[in-house]
Amino acid sequence: MRKSPAFLLILLAGLLLTGRPTAISAPENFRIGVLFWHASPNDELALKGVRSGLALSRIKAQLEVVNADKDAEQARATLESWRDRKFDLVYAMGTSAALRARETLTEIPVVFTAVTNPVGSGIVPNWDGSGTNLCGNSNWIDTSEVLAVFRSAVPDLARLGVVLTRNNPVSIEEVAEAKRTFKEHPEKRLALFEEYLRSPDDLEEAVAKLLSRGSQAVWIPIDYDVYRNIDRVAAITAPRGIPLVTSQASAVKNGAVAGVAVDYHALGERSVILAEQVLRRGMDPGSLPVGRMNSYRVIVNLAAARQAKLELPLALLATADEILDPGRDDR
DSSP: OOOOHHHHHHHHHHHHHHTOOOOOOOOOOEEEEEEESSOOHHHHHHHHHHHHHHHHHTOOEEEEEEEOTTOHHHHHHHHHHHHHTTOSEEEEESHHHHHHHHHHOSSSOEEEEEESOTTTTTSSSBTTBOSSSEEEEEOOOOHHHHHHHHHHHSTTOOEEEEEEETTOHHHHHHHHHHHHHHHHOGGGOOEEEEEEESSGGGHHHHHHHHHHTTOSEEEEOSOHHHHTTHHHHHHHHGGGTOOEEESSHHHHHTTOSEEEEOOHHHHHHHHHHHHHHHHTTOOOGGGSOOEEOOOOEEEEEHHHHHHTTOOOOHHHHHHOSEEEOHHHHTO
């Protein structure tokens, strides 16, 4: 059905109010590089959001997408190629990609997205802006709220284990922020036990150590080498009645009993507002404050809870945004 001019004006006003990219026409055809540090479901969803935002904003752009596959030399060579070919803008998908872009590019504008804590990981000095050629938005969720969800799922939780990869800036900063939260709010303190992986081969040994230290639950952080192997973690914890909790959305679907989730598609879409300000309005990237999501979703997995012999509290079930029950949903 053909839409009237009045309808289109109402649609545009709604987009402005919701903070989504505005639909305005322009003759440009920008060249934009998109750097992935590795394959990541979060970053892939964010890129879909970027594509959606560009289409909504009618920003004509050619995207050149490169996955560095955790190869620092390939990432550097890709960024240098985009610099030498005078690309208009570079998108850095995730923390590690943003760190490489910050190190290599000084003149081409960089927009980062799907970055958990850009301040804690050293991408920008503060949330007010980078003062450089970088700008972006973050999927950061206040750690005290994440821990509150964990406590809601496991009411008697006092000893929490976490397994993470050495030199992973995202999960390391998650744990560091949890410790800062405990220091600032002693009443929220948990005994937090960490085990670090050199590689995924160490996973079973690390989880066994956490359980030997009396962990009542195991935290699956935003750490690719951990959450992509969550089945191996659950194989050890579930028979012992130890639930998994997580700050990574896909981990809830694959074995954690409860967690928090960010809408990465919306995050990527909203990042186009920053790209539009740089590309069309000529704004200085360093002057733009880092965008933050103002909401998150709580997801629980009843099948995972049954496997861990955990009865999830009714209060959590009543307030959860999504309740999964894979075994029964398949029937």
